[in-house]
Amino acid sequence: MTLPDKLWLLTNAKSGSNSEAALEELQSHCGTAGLSIERTIRFPDEDIPTAAELDLAGIGCLAIFTGDGTLNAAITSLYGWSGAVLVLPGGTMNLLSIRMHGESEVGTIIARYKRGAMRRWRPLVARCEAGDALAGLLIGPGTAWGSVREAMRDGDVAETTAKASEAMTETTEGPQVHCLEPPLGRPEGYPLIEMTPSHRGMQIDAFHADTPVELAKQGWALLRRSFREGPHDLLGLVDRVVLEDCGGQPLGVLIDGEPAQLGSRAAFELVPCGVDLLASQHGY
Numbered sequence: 001m002t003l004p005d006k007l008w009l010l011t012n013a014k015s016g017s018n019s020e021a022a023l024e025e026l027q028s029h030c031g032t033a034g035l036s037i038e039r040t041i042r043f044p045d046e047d048i049p050t051a052a053e054l055d056l057a058g059i060g061c062l063a064i065f066t067g068d069g070t071l072n073a074a075i076t077s078l079y080g081w082s083g084a085v086l087v088l089p090g091g092t093m094n095l096l097s098i099r100m101h102g103e104s105e106v107g108t109i110i111a112r113y114k115r116g117a118m119r120r121w122r123p124l125v126a127r128c129e130a131g132d133a134l135a136g137l138l139i140g141p142g143t144a145w146g147s148v149r150e151a152m153r154d155g156d157v158a159e160t161t162a163k164a165s166e167a168m169t170e171t172t173e174g175p176q177v178h179c180l181e182p183p184l185g186r187p188e189g190y191p192l193i194e195m196t197p198s199h200r201g202m203q204i205d206a207f208h209a210d211t212p213v214e215l216a217k218q219g220w221a222l223l224r225r226s227f228r229e230g231p232h233d234l235l236g237l238v239d240r241v242v243l244e245d246c247g248g249q250p251l252g253v254l255i256d257g258e259p260a261q262l263g264s265r266a267a268f269e270l271v272p273c274g275v276d277l278l279a280s281q282h283g284y
Contacts, residue, residue: 015067033114051081067091079274095135120276130260141174142192175247201237
């Protein structure tokens with residue numbers, strides 16, 4: 001397919017791969033491919049562009065070189081736009097980029113874009129009242145480890161220690177979360193449930209920490225966002241699921257890594273993404 005040679009680029013200096021050197025490398029790849037970056041938007045110092053702004057500038061493709069959280073904010077804000085989004089691996093985990101392009105690096109993705117070796121695709125996403133997850137959702141008291149990771153990123157040793165203590169208490173003593181409809185896994189629940197959207201359904205993985213050793217493994221996996229390295233059970237694939245906090249407390253969630261909160265009982269379902277993304281391999 002023929003794709004525009006003129007792009008706008010959205011970056012975020014706080015994302016894992018957004019160093020000046022990485023941006024220069026990206027610009028070099030675009031130059032080599034004959035692509036023109038007409039404008040670079042540096043979020044959060046500058047606002048995410050709107051569909052109207054992109055249309056007024058005659059831009060049909062927005063390239064986003066950020067982590068999954070900023071990607072989520074930008075893509076969901078463009079629902080209904082007639083253009084397409086090019087996801088680039090600009091964060092730490094790059095889960096959405098992997099979904100679109102596999103483990104490919106920026107240079108390879110740009111070369112594919114120039115050749116037109118991509119298709120417009122509206123992948124299925126996981127929706128709840130707090131928003132849509134394009135890469136994945138985490139639900140339960142174990143999401144408290146997300147605040148530990150942020151403190152580590154900021155280099156605050158005292159805050160990291162305090163947050164780690166709070167997260168360990170929350171994970172071991174907080175009310176667990178269980179799958180109410182359909183009933184999946186342990187009735188007494190789990191400290192953390194992950195949902196990963198795909199064309200096959202939402203994969204439900206339940207993580208547990210029943211012993212001190214498992215707790216240590218799970219905490220470390222969560223800090224590294226390598227969730228499936230921790231002890232867990234695969235509960236299945238569903239199109240819709242209702243989760244419930246066993247203690248009637250609000251559900252803590254991480255939507256593509258960003259924190260939010262839901263009521264004590266919440267529904268999650270698969271829906272199509274509201275804007276076209278460009279995929280260069282068979283997506284999951």
